[in-house]
Amino acid sequence: MAAPAYNEAANIAAAVTEWREYLAGHPAIGAWEIVVCNDGSIDATGEILAELRKSCPELVVVDFAANRGAGAAIAAAIAHTRLDWVVLLDSDGQFPIANLDAFLDRVRAGEADAFSGARIRKADGIAYRWGSAASGAVSNLLHGTRYRDYNSIFKVVRGPLLRALALESGGMNCSTEITARVTELGRTWVEIPIEHRERGGGARGWRFWRGARDRALFVGYLGYRRWLLRRGVLRLPEAPREPARDLTERSR
Incomplete structure:
Protein backbone atom coordinates (compact mmCIF):
# COMPACT_ATOMS: atom_id res chain seq x y z
CA MET A 1 0.00 0.00 0.00
CA ALA A 2 1.30 3.47 -0.88
CA ALA A 3 -0.10 6.88 0.07
CA PRO A 4 1.02 10.53 0.23
CA ALA A 5 0.32 12.68 3.29
CA TYR A 6 0.53 16.45 3.64
CA ASN A 7 -0.74 18.14 6.81
CA GLU A 8 -3.01 15.19 7.59
CA ALA A 9 -2.68 15.30 11.39
CA ALA A 10 -6.47 15.22 11.66
CA ASN A 11 -6.75 12.01 9.63
CA ILE A 12 -3.51 10.04 9.46
CA ALA A 13 -3.82 8.05 12.70
CA ALA A 14 -7.35 6.87 11.89
CA ALA A 15 -6.36 6.08 8.29
CA VAL A 16 -3.27 4.03 9.15
CA THR A 17 -5.13 2.20 11.91
CA GLU A 18 -7.97 1.34 9.52
CA TRP A 19 -5.50 0.08 6.90
CA ARG A 20 -3.48 -1.96 9.42
CA GLU A 21 -6.51 -3.65 10.96
CA TYR A 22 -7.94 -4.53 7.56
CA LEU A 23 -4.69 -5.89 6.11
CA ALA A 24 -3.68 -7.82 9.24
CA GLY A 25 -7.12 -9.35 9.73
CA HIS A 26 -8.11 -10.26 6.18
CA PRO A 27 -7.81 -14.01 5.54
CA ALA A 28 -7.05 -13.55 1.83
CA ILE A 29 -4.05 -11.26 2.35
CA GLY A 30 -0.59 -12.63 3.06
CA ALA A 31 2.40 -10.32 3.33
CA TRP A 32 1.54 -6.63 3.52
CA GLU A 33 3.15 -3.25 3.98
CA ILE A 34 2.04 0.37 4.36
CA VAL A 35 4.27 3.05 2.84
CA VAL A 36 3.38 6.68 3.59
CA CYS A 37 5.35 9.64 2.25
CA ASN A 38 5.13 12.61 4.61
CA ASP A 39 5.33 15.43 2.09
CA GLY A 40 7.02 18.08 4.24
CA SER A 41 4.04 18.48 6.56
CA ILE A 42 4.22 21.46 8.92
CA ASP A 43 1.66 20.05 11.35
CA ALA A 44 1.97 16.93 13.54
CA THR A 45 1.69 14.41 10.67
CA GLY A 46 5.33 13.37 10.95
CA GLU A 47 5.20 12.92 14.71
CA ILE A 48 2.01 10.87 14.50
CA LEU A 49 3.50 8.60 11.83
CA ALA A 50 6.64 8.10 13.93
CA GLU A 51 4.51 7.07 16.91
CA LEU A 52 2.42 4.69 14.79
CA ARG A 53 5.62 3.13 13.47
CA LYS A 54 6.52 1.94 16.98
CA SER A 55 3.58 -0.46 17.09
CA CYS A 56 3.43 -1.29 13.39
CA PRO A 57 6.72 -2.53 11.89
CA GLU A 58 4.98 -2.96 8.52
CA LEU A 59 4.63 0.84 8.32
CA VAL A 60 7.36 2.52 6.27
CA VAL A 61 7.57 6.31 6.49
CA VAL A 62 9.34 8.37 3.83
CA ASP A 63 9.96 11.96 4.98
CA PHE A 64 10.45 14.98 2.71
CA ALA A 65 12.19 17.92 4.36
CA ALA A 66 9.97 20.33 2.40
CA ASN A 67 6.67 20.06 0.55
CA ARG A 68 7.18 18.75 -3.00
CA GLY A 69 3.61 18.01 -4.04
CA ALA A 70 1.37 14.95 -4.11
CA GLY A 71 2.88 13.63 -7.34
CA ALA A 72 6.39 13.53 -5.91
CA ALA A 73 5.09 12.05 -2.66
CA ILE A 74 3.14 9.20 -4.28
CA ALA A 75 6.11 8.44 -6.56
CA ALA A 76 8.40 8.19 -3.53
CA ALA A 77 5.94 5.97 -1.68
CA ILE A 78 5.62 3.69 -4.71
CA ALA A 79 9.41 3.47 -5.04
CA HIS A 80 9.68 2.22 -1.45
CA THR A 81 7.17 -0.61 -1.90
CA ARG A 82 8.53 -4.12 -2.25
CA LEU A 83 5.63 -6.54 -2.70
CA ASP A 84 3.95 -8.01 -5.78
CA TRP A 85 0.87 -5.78 -5.68
CA VAL A 86 0.46 -2.16 -4.60
CA VAL A 87 -2.73 -0.47 -3.44
CA LEU A 88 -2.78 3.30 -4.02
CA LEU A 89 -4.97 5.64 -2.02
CA ASP A 90 -5.03 8.97 -0.18
CA SER A 91 -4.44 9.45 3.53
CA ASP A 92 -7.39 11.81 4.06
CA GLY A 93 -9.87 9.02 4.76
CA GLN A 94 -11.95 9.48 1.61
CA PHE A 95 -11.31 5.97 0.29
CA PRO A 96 -12.29 3.18 2.73
CA ILE A 97 -9.81 0.33 2.57
CA ALA A 98 -12.78 -2.06 2.65
CA ASN A 99 -13.20 -1.15 -1.03
CA LEU A 100 -10.44 -3.70 -1.57
CA ASP A 101 -12.93 -6.51 -0.91
CA ALA A 102 -14.30 -6.08 -4.43
CA PHE A 103 -10.82 -6.37 -5.97
CA LEU A 104 -9.27 -9.40 -4.29
CA ASP A 105 -10.93 -12.26 -6.17
CA ARG A 106 -10.36 -10.59 -9.53
CA VAL A 107 -6.72 -9.87 -8.70
CA ARG A 108 -6.12 -13.46 -7.58
CA ALA A 109 -7.78 -14.74 -10.76
CA GLY A 110 -5.15 -12.88 -12.82
CA GLU A 111 -7.80 -10.88 -14.64
CA ALA A 112 -5.50 -7.89 -15.22
CA ASP A 113 -2.33 -6.13 -14.09
CA ALA A 114 -4.11 -2.89 -13.21
CA PHE A 115 -7.41 -2.26 -11.41
CA SER A 116 -8.95 1.13 -10.70
CA GLY A 117 -11.75 2.13 -8.36
CA ALA A 118 -14.60 4.02 -10.03
CA ARG A 119 -16.35 6.18 -7.45
CA ILE A 120 -20.08 5.43 -7.40
CA ARG A 121 -20.82 8.86 -5.97
CA LYS A 122 -18.08 11.41 -5.45
CA ALA A 123 -18.25 13.07 -2.05
CA ASP A 124 -16.47 16.22 -3.31
CA GLY A 125 -18.22 19.54 -3.89
CA ILE A 126 -19.92 20.17 -7.22
CA ALA A 127 -17.08 22.29 -8.60
CA TYR A 128 -14.57 19.52 -7.96
CA ARG A 129 -16.90 16.93 -9.48
CA TRP A 130 -17.36 19.01 -12.63
CA GLY A 131 -13.62 19.58 -12.94
CA SER A 132 -12.86 15.89 -12.55
CA ALA A 133 -15.56 14.92 -15.06
CA ALA A 134 -14.28 17.43 -17.62
CA SER A 135 -10.63 16.40 -17.34
CA GLY A 136 -11.62 12.73 -17.39
CA ALA A 137 -13.65 13.21 -20.57
CA VAL A 138 -10.75 14.96 -22.29
CA SER A 139 -8.28 12.33 -21.11
CA ASN A 140 -10.52 9.54 -22.44
CA LEU A 141 -10.77 11.32 -25.78
CA LEU A 142 -7.01 11.79 -26.05
CA HIS A 143 -6.21 8.18 -25.14
CA GLY A 144 -9.06 6.44 -26.93
CA THR A 145 -10.49 5.04 -23.69
CA ARG A 146 -13.87 5.09 -21.97
CA TYR A 147 -13.04 4.97 -18.28
CA ARG A 148 -15.75 6.09 -15.89
CA ASP A 149 -13.38 7.58 -13.31
CA TYR A 150 -10.11 8.50 -15.03
CA ASN A 151 -8.82 10.47 -12.04
CA SER A 152 -9.42 8.00 -9.21
CA ILE A 153 -6.40 7.45 -6.97
CA PHE A 154 -7.73 4.19 -5.52
CA LYS A 155 -5.89 1.63 -7.64
CA VAL A 156 -4.47 -1.87 -7.31
CA VAL A 157 -1.52 -2.40 -9.64
CA ARG A 158 1.09 -5.11 -10.07
CA GLY A 159 4.16 -3.86 -8.21
CA PRO A 160 6.84 -4.24 -10.92
CA LEU A 161 4.61 -2.48 -13.45
CA LEU A 162 3.83 0.43 -11.13
CA ARG A 163 7.41 0.87 -9.93
CA ALA A 164 8.63 0.98 -13.55
CA LEU A 165 6.51 4.02 -14.44
CA ALA A 166 8.51 7.22 -14.84
CA LEU A 167 6.05 9.54 -13.13
CA GLU A 168 6.50 13.28 -13.68
CA SER A 169 3.54 15.06 -12.07
CA GLY A 170 4.39 17.28 -9.14
CA GLY A 171 0.93 18.18 -7.89
CA MET A 172 -2.49 16.58 -7.60
CA ASN A 173 -2.44 15.09 -11.09
CA CYS A 174 -0.64 11.89 -10.10
CA SER A 175 -3.76 9.71 -10.36
CA THR A 176 -4.50 11.00 -13.87
CA GLU A 177 -0.90 10.39 -14.90
CA ILE A 178 -0.84 6.84 -13.55
CA THR A 179 -4.00 6.01 -15.51
CA ALA A 180 -2.48 7.50 -18.68
CA ARG A 181 0.96 5.90 -18.32
CA VAL A 182 -0.39 2.40 -17.84
CA THR A 183 -2.69 2.96 -20.83
CA GLU A 184 0.33 4.06 -22.91
CA LEU A 185 1.92 0.68 -22.21
CA GLY A 186 -1.05 -1.06 -23.80
CA ARG A 187 -2.50 -2.29 -20.52
CA THR A 188 -6.23 -2.06 -19.89
CA TRP A 189 -7.55 -0.84 -16.56
CA VAL A 190 -10.33 -2.93 -15.03
CA GLU A 191 -12.67 -0.53 -13.24
CA ILE A 192 -14.51 -1.65 -10.11
CA PRO A 193 -17.17 0.47 -8.34
CA ILE A 194 -16.03 1.83 -4.97
CA GLU A 195 -17.30 3.97 -2.12
CA HIS A 196 -16.05 7.53 -1.70
CA ARG A 197 -16.65 9.54 1.46
CA GLU A 198 -15.99 13.04 2.74
CA ARG A 199 -12.65 13.96 4.30
CA GLY A 200 -12.26 12.88 7.88
CA GLY A 201 -11.00 16.33 8.91
CA GLY A 202 -8.68 19.16 7.96
CA ALA A 203 -8.72 20.94 4.62
CA ARG A 204 -7.55 20.26 1.09
CA GLY A 205 -3.90 21.07 0.48
CA TRP A 206 -4.52 22.82 -2.85
CA ARG A 207 -6.68 25.66 -4.14
CA PHE A 208 -9.46 24.93 -6.59
CA TRP A 209 -8.66 27.42 -9.36
CA ARG A 210 -4.93 26.78 -9.25
CA GLY A 211 -5.62 23.04 -9.23
CA ALA A 212 -8.02 23.38 -12.17
CA ARG A 213 -5.44 25.32 -14.16
CA ASP A 214 -2.71 22.80 -13.41
CA ARG A 215 -5.03 19.89 -14.26
CA ALA A 216 -5.87 21.45 -17.64
CA GLU A 242 5.96 -11.30 -14.68
CA PRO A 243 3.83 -14.39 -14.05
CA ALA A 244 0.79 -13.81 -11.88
CA ARG A 245 1.15 -14.70 -8.22
CA ASP A 246 -1.44 -15.46 -5.60
CA LEU A 247 -1.98 -12.60 -3.19
CA THR A 248 -1.73 -15.03 -0.31
CA GLU A 249 1.85 -15.94 -1.25
CA ARG A 250 4.38 -14.66 1.20
CA SER A 251 6.68 -12.48 -0.87
CA ARG A 252 9.42 -11.97 1.68
Missing part, protein backbone atom coordinates in the same frame (compact mmCIF):
# COMPACT_ATOMS: atom_id res chain seq x y z
CA LEU A 217 -2.20 22.06 -18.42
CA PHE A 218 -1.22 18.55 -17.40
CA VAL A 219 -3.98 16.84 -19.39
CA GLY A 220 -2.83 18.88 -22.38
CA TYR A 221 0.72 17.71 -21.83
CA LEU A 222 -0.38 14.07 -21.65
CA GLY A 223 -2.30 14.52 -24.90
CA TYR A 224 0.73 16.04 -26.60
CA ARG A 225 2.88 13.19 -25.30
CA ARG A 226 0.36 10.71 -26.70
CA TRP A 227 0.60 12.41 -30.11
CA LEU A 228 4.42 12.25 -30.03
CA LEU A 229 4.28 8.55 -29.17
CA ARG A 230 1.98 7.84 -32.10
CA ARG A 231 4.31 9.67 -34.47
CA GLY A 232 7.32 7.76 -33.16
CA VAL A 233 9.02 10.88 -31.81
CA LEU A 234 8.96 9.35 -28.33
CA ARG A 235 9.68 5.73 -27.53
CA LEU A 236 8.01 3.75 -24.77
CA PRO A 237 10.20 1.84 -22.30
CA GLU A 238 9.89 -1.92 -22.09
CA ALA A 239 7.02 -2.88 -19.82
CA PRO A 240 7.86 -5.53 -17.20
CA ARG A 241 6.01 -8.82 -17.51
Whole structure:
Protein backbone atom coordinates (compact mmCIF):
# COMPACT_ATOMS: atom_id res chain seq x y z
CA MET A 1 0.00 0.00 0.00
CA ALA A 2 1.30 3.47 -0.88
CA ALA A 3 -0.10 6.88 0.07
CA PRO A 4 1.02 10.53 0.23
CA ALA A 5 0.32 12.68 3.29
CA TYR A 6 0.53 16.45 3.64
CA ASN A 7 -0.74 18.14 6.81
CA GLU A 8 -3.01 15.19 7.59
CA ALA A 9 -2.68 15.30 11.39
CA ALA A 10 -6.47 15.22 11.66
CA ASN A 11 -6.75 12.01 9.63
CA ILE A 12 -3.51 10.04 9.46
CA ALA A 13 -3.82 8.05 12.70
CA ALA A 14 -7.35 6.87 11.89
CA ALA A 15 -6.36 6.08 8.29
CA VAL A 16 -3.27 4.03 9.15
CA THR A 17 -5.13 2.20 11.91
CA GLU A 18 -7.97 1.34 9.52
CA TRP A 19 -5.50 0.08 6.90
CA ARG A 20 -3.48 -1.96 9.42
CA GLU A 21 -6.51 -3.65 10.96
CA TYR A 22 -7.94 -4.53 7.56
CA LEU A 23 -4.69 -5.89 6.11
CA ALA A 24 -3.68 -7.82 9.24
CA GLY A 25 -7.12 -9.35 9.73
CA HIS A 26 -8.11 -10.26 6.18
CA PRO A 27 -7.81 -14.01 5.54
CA ALA A 28 -7.05 -13.55 1.83
CA ILE A 29 -4.05 -11.26 2.35
CA GLY A 30 -0.59 -12.63 3.06
CA ALA A 31 2.40 -10.32 3.33
CA TRP A 32 1.54 -6.63 3.52
CA GLU A 33 3.15 -3.25 3.98
CA ILE A 34 2.04 0.37 4.36
CA VAL A 35 4.27 3.05 2.84
CA VAL A 36 3.38 6.68 3.59
CA CYS A 37 5.35 9.64 2.25
CA ASN A 38 5.13 12.61 4.61
CA ASP A 39 5.33 15.43 2.09
CA GLY A 40 7.02 18.08 4.24
CA SER A 41 4.04 18.48 6.56
CA ILE A 42 4.22 21.46 8.92
CA ASP A 43 1.66 20.05 11.35
CA ALA A 44 1.97 16.93 13.54
CA THR A 45 1.69 14.41 10.67
CA GLY A 46 5.33 13.37 10.95
CA GLU A 47 5.20 12.92 14.71
CA ILE A 48 2.01 10.87 14.50
CA LEU A 49 3.50 8.60 11.83
CA ALA A 50 6.64 8.10 13.93
CA GLU A 51 4.51 7.07 16.91
CA LEU A 52 2.42 4.69 14.79
CA ARG A 53 5.62 3.13 13.47
CA LYS A 54 6.52 1.94 16.98
CA SER A 55 3.58 -0.46 17.09
CA CYS A 56 3.43 -1.29 13.39
CA PRO A 57 6.72 -2.53 11.89
CA GLU A 58 4.98 -2.96 8.52
CA LEU A 59 4.63 0.84 8.32
CA VAL A 60 7.36 2.52 6.27
CA VAL A 61 7.57 6.31 6.49
CA VAL A 62 9.34 8.37 3.83
CA ASP A 63 9.96 11.96 4.98
CA PHE A 64 10.45 14.98 2.71
CA ALA A 65 12.19 17.92 4.36
CA ALA A 66 9.97 20.33 2.40
CA ASN A 67 6.67 20.06 0.55
CA ARG A 68 7.18 18.75 -3.00
CA GLY A 69 3.61 18.01 -4.04
CA ALA A 70 1.37 14.95 -4.11
CA GLY A 71 2.88 13.63 -7.34
CA ALA A 72 6.39 13.53 -5.91
CA ALA A 73 5.09 12.05 -2.66
CA ILE A 74 3.14 9.20 -4.28
CA ALA A 75 6.11 8.44 -6.56
CA ALA A 76 8.40 8.19 -3.53
CA ALA A 77 5.94 5.97 -1.68
CA ILE A 78 5.62 3.69 -4.71
CA ALA A 79 9.41 3.47 -5.04
CA HIS A 80 9.68 2.22 -1.45
CA THR A 81 7.17 -0.61 -1.90
CA ARG A 82 8.53 -4.12 -2.25
CA LEU A 83 5.63 -6.54 -2.70
CA ASP A 84 3.95 -8.01 -5.78
CA TRP A 85 0.87 -5.78 -5.68
CA VAL A 86 0.46 -2.16 -4.60
CA VAL A 87 -2.73 -0.47 -3.44
CA LEU A 88 -2.78 3.30 -4.02
CA LEU A 89 -4.97 5.64 -2.02
CA ASP A 90 -5.03 8.97 -0.18
CA SER A 91 -4.44 9.45 3.53
CA ASP A 92 -7.39 11.81 4.06
CA GLY A 93 -9.87 9.02 4.76
CA GLN A 94 -11.95 9.48 1.61
CA PHE A 95 -11.31 5.97 0.29
CA PRO A 96 -12.29 3.18 2.73
CA ILE A 97 -9.81 0.33 2.57
CA ALA A 98 -12.78 -2.06 2.65
CA ASN A 99 -13.20 -1.15 -1.03
CA LEU A 100 -10.44 -3.70 -1.57
CA ASP A 101 -12.93 -6.51 -0.91
CA ALA A 102 -14.30 -6.08 -4.43
CA PHE A 103 -10.82 -6.37 -5.97
CA LEU A 104 -9.27 -9.40 -4.29
CA ASP A 105 -10.93 -12.26 -6.17
CA ARG A 106 -10.36 -10.59 -9.53
CA VAL A 107 -6.72 -9.87 -8.70
CA ARG A 108 -6.12 -13.46 -7.58
CA ALA A 109 -7.78 -14.74 -10.76
CA GLY A 110 -5.15 -12.88 -12.82
CA GLU A 111 -7.80 -10.88 -14.64
CA ALA A 112 -5.50 -7.89 -15.22
CA ASP A 113 -2.33 -6.13 -14.09
CA ALA A 114 -4.11 -2.89 -13.21
CA PHE A 115 -7.41 -2.26 -11.41
CA SER A 116 -8.95 1.13 -10.70
CA GLY A 117 -11.75 2.13 -8.36
CA ALA A 118 -14.60 4.02 -10.03
CA ARG A 119 -16.35 6.18 -7.45
CA ILE A 120 -20.08 5.43 -7.40
CA ARG A 121 -20.82 8.86 -5.97
CA LYS A 122 -18.08 11.41 -5.45
CA ALA A 123 -18.25 13.07 -2.05
CA ASP A 124 -16.47 16.22 -3.31
CA GLY A 125 -18.22 19.54 -3.89
CA ILE A 126 -19.92 20.17 -7.22
CA ALA A 127 -17.08 22.29 -8.60
CA TYR A 128 -14.57 19.52 -7.96
CA ARG A 129 -16.90 16.93 -9.48
CA TRP A 130 -17.36 19.01 -12.63
CA GLY A 131 -13.62 19.58 -12.94
CA SER A 132 -12.86 15.89 -12.55
CA ALA A 133 -15.56 14.92 -15.06
CA ALA A 134 -14.28 17.43 -17.62
CA SER A 135 -10.63 16.40 -17.34
CA GLY A 136 -11.62 12.73 -17.39
CA ALA A 137 -13.65 13.21 -20.57
CA VAL A 138 -10.75 14.96 -22.29
CA SER A 139 -8.28 12.33 -21.11
CA ASN A 140 -10.52 9.54 -22.44
CA LEU A 141 -10.77 11.32 -25.78
CA LEU A 142 -7.01 11.79 -26.05
CA HIS A 143 -6.21 8.18 -25.14
CA GLY A 144 -9.06 6.44 -26.93
CA THR A 145 -10.49 5.04 -23.69
CA ARG A 146 -13.87 5.09 -21.97
CA TYR A 147 -13.04 4.97 -18.28
CA ARG A 148 -15.75 6.09 -15.89
CA ASP A 149 -13.38 7.58 -13.31
CA TYR A 150 -10.11 8.50 -15.03
CA ASN A 151 -8.82 10.47 -12.04
CA SER A 152 -9.42 8.00 -9.21
CA ILE A 153 -6.40 7.45 -6.97
CA PHE A 154 -7.73 4.19 -5.52
CA LYS A 155 -5.89 1.63 -7.64
CA VAL A 156 -4.47 -1.87 -7.31
CA VAL A 157 -1.52 -2.40 -9.64
CA ARG A 158 1.09 -5.11 -10.07
CA GLY A 159 4.16 -3.86 -8.21
CA PRO A 160 6.84 -4.24 -10.92
CA LEU A 161 4.61 -2.48 -13.45
CA LEU A 162 3.83 0.43 -11.13
CA ARG A 163 7.41 0.87 -9.93
CA ALA A 164 8.63 0.98 -13.55
CA LEU A 165 6.51 4.02 -14.44
CA ALA A 166 8.51 7.22 -14.84
CA LEU A 167 6.05 9.54 -13.13
CA GLU A 168 6.50 13.28 -13.68
CA SER A 169 3.54 15.06 -12.07
CA GLY A 170 4.39 17.28 -9.14
CA GLY A 171 0.93 18.18 -7.89
CA MET A 172 -2.49 16.58 -7.60
CA ASN A 173 -2.44 15.09 -11.09
CA CYS A 174 -0.64 11.89 -10.10
CA SER A 175 -3.76 9.71 -10.36
CA THR A 176 -4.50 11.00 -13.87
CA GLU A 177 -0.90 10.39 -14.90
CA ILE A 178 -0.84 6.84 -13.55
CA THR A 179 -4.00 6.01 -15.51
CA ALA A 180 -2.48 7.50 -18.68
CA ARG A 181 0.96 5.90 -18.32
CA VAL A 182 -0.39 2.40 -17.84
CA THR A 183 -2.69 2.96 -20.83
CA GLU A 184 0.33 4.06 -22.91
CA LEU A 185 1.92 0.68 -22.21
CA GLY A 186 -1.05 -1.06 -23.80
CA ARG A 187 -2.50 -2.29 -20.52
CA THR A 188 -6.23 -2.06 -19.89
CA TRP A 189 -7.55 -0.84 -16.56
CA VAL A 190 -10.33 -2.93 -15.03
CA GLU A 191 -12.67 -0.53 -13.24
CA ILE A 192 -14.51 -1.65 -10.11
CA PRO A 193 -17.17 0.47 -8.34
CA ILE A 194 -16.03 1.83 -4.97
CA GLU A 195 -17.30 3.97 -2.12
CA HIS A 196 -16.05 7.53 -1.70
CA ARG A 197 -16.65 9.54 1.46
CA GLU A 198 -15.99 13.04 2.74
CA ARG A 199 -12.65 13.96 4.30
CA GLY A 200 -12.26 12.88 7.88
CA GLY A 201 -11.00 16.33 8.91
CA GLY A 202 -8.68 19.16 7.96
CA ALA A 203 -8.72 20.94 4.62
CA ARG A 204 -7.55 20.26 1.09
CA GLY A 205 -3.90 21.07 0.48
CA TRP A 206 -4.52 22.82 -2.85
CA ARG A 207 -6.68 25.66 -4.14
CA PHE A 208 -9.46 24.93 -6.59
CA TRP A 209 -8.66 27.42 -9.36
CA ARG A 210 -4.93 26.78 -9.25
CA GLY A 211 -5.62 23.04 -9.23
CA ALA A 212 -8.02 23.38 -12.17
CA ARG A 213 -5.44 25.32 -14.16
CA ASP A 214 -2.71 22.80 -13.41
CA ARG A 215 -5.03 19.89 -14.26
CA ALA A 216 -5.87 21.45 -17.64
CA LEU A 217 -2.20 22.06 -18.42
CA PHE A 218 -1.22 18.55 -17.40
CA VAL A 219 -3.98 16.84 -19.39
CA GLY A 220 -2.83 18.88 -22.38
CA TYR A 221 0.72 17.71 -21.83
CA LEU A 222 -0.38 14.07 -21.65
CA GLY A 223 -2.30 14.52 -24.90
CA TYR A 224 0.73 16.04 -26.60
CA ARG A 225 2.88 13.19 -25.30
CA ARG A 226 0.36 10.71 -26.70
CA TRP A 227 0.60 12.41 -30.11
CA LEU A 228 4.42 12.25 -30.03
CA LEU A 229 4.28 8.55 -29.17
CA ARG A 230 1.98 7.84 -32.10
CA ARG A 231 4.31 9.67 -34.47
CA GLY A 232 7.32 7.76 -33.16
CA VAL A 233 9.02 10.88 -31.81
CA LEU A 234 8.96 9.35 -28.33
CA ARG A 235 9.68 5.73 -27.53
CA LEU A 236 8.01 3.75 -24.77
CA PRO A 237 10.20 1.84 -22.30
CA GLU A 238 9.89 -1.92 -22.09
CA ALA A 239 7.02 -2.88 -19.82
CA PRO A 240 7.86 -5.53 -17.20
CA ARG A 241 6.01 -8.82 -17.51
CA GLU A 242 5.96 -11.30 -14.68
CA PRO A 243 3.83 -14.39 -14.05
CA ALA A 244 0.79 -13.81 -11.88
CA ARG A 245 1.15 -14.70 -8.22
CA ASP A 246 -1.44 -15.46 -5.60
CA LEU A 247 -1.98 -12.60 -3.19
CA THR A 248 -1.73 -15.03 -0.31
CA GLU A 249 1.85 -15.94 -1.25
CA ARG A 250 4.38 -14.66 1.20
CA SER A 251 6.68 -12.48 -0.87
CA ARG A 252 9.42 -11.97 1.68
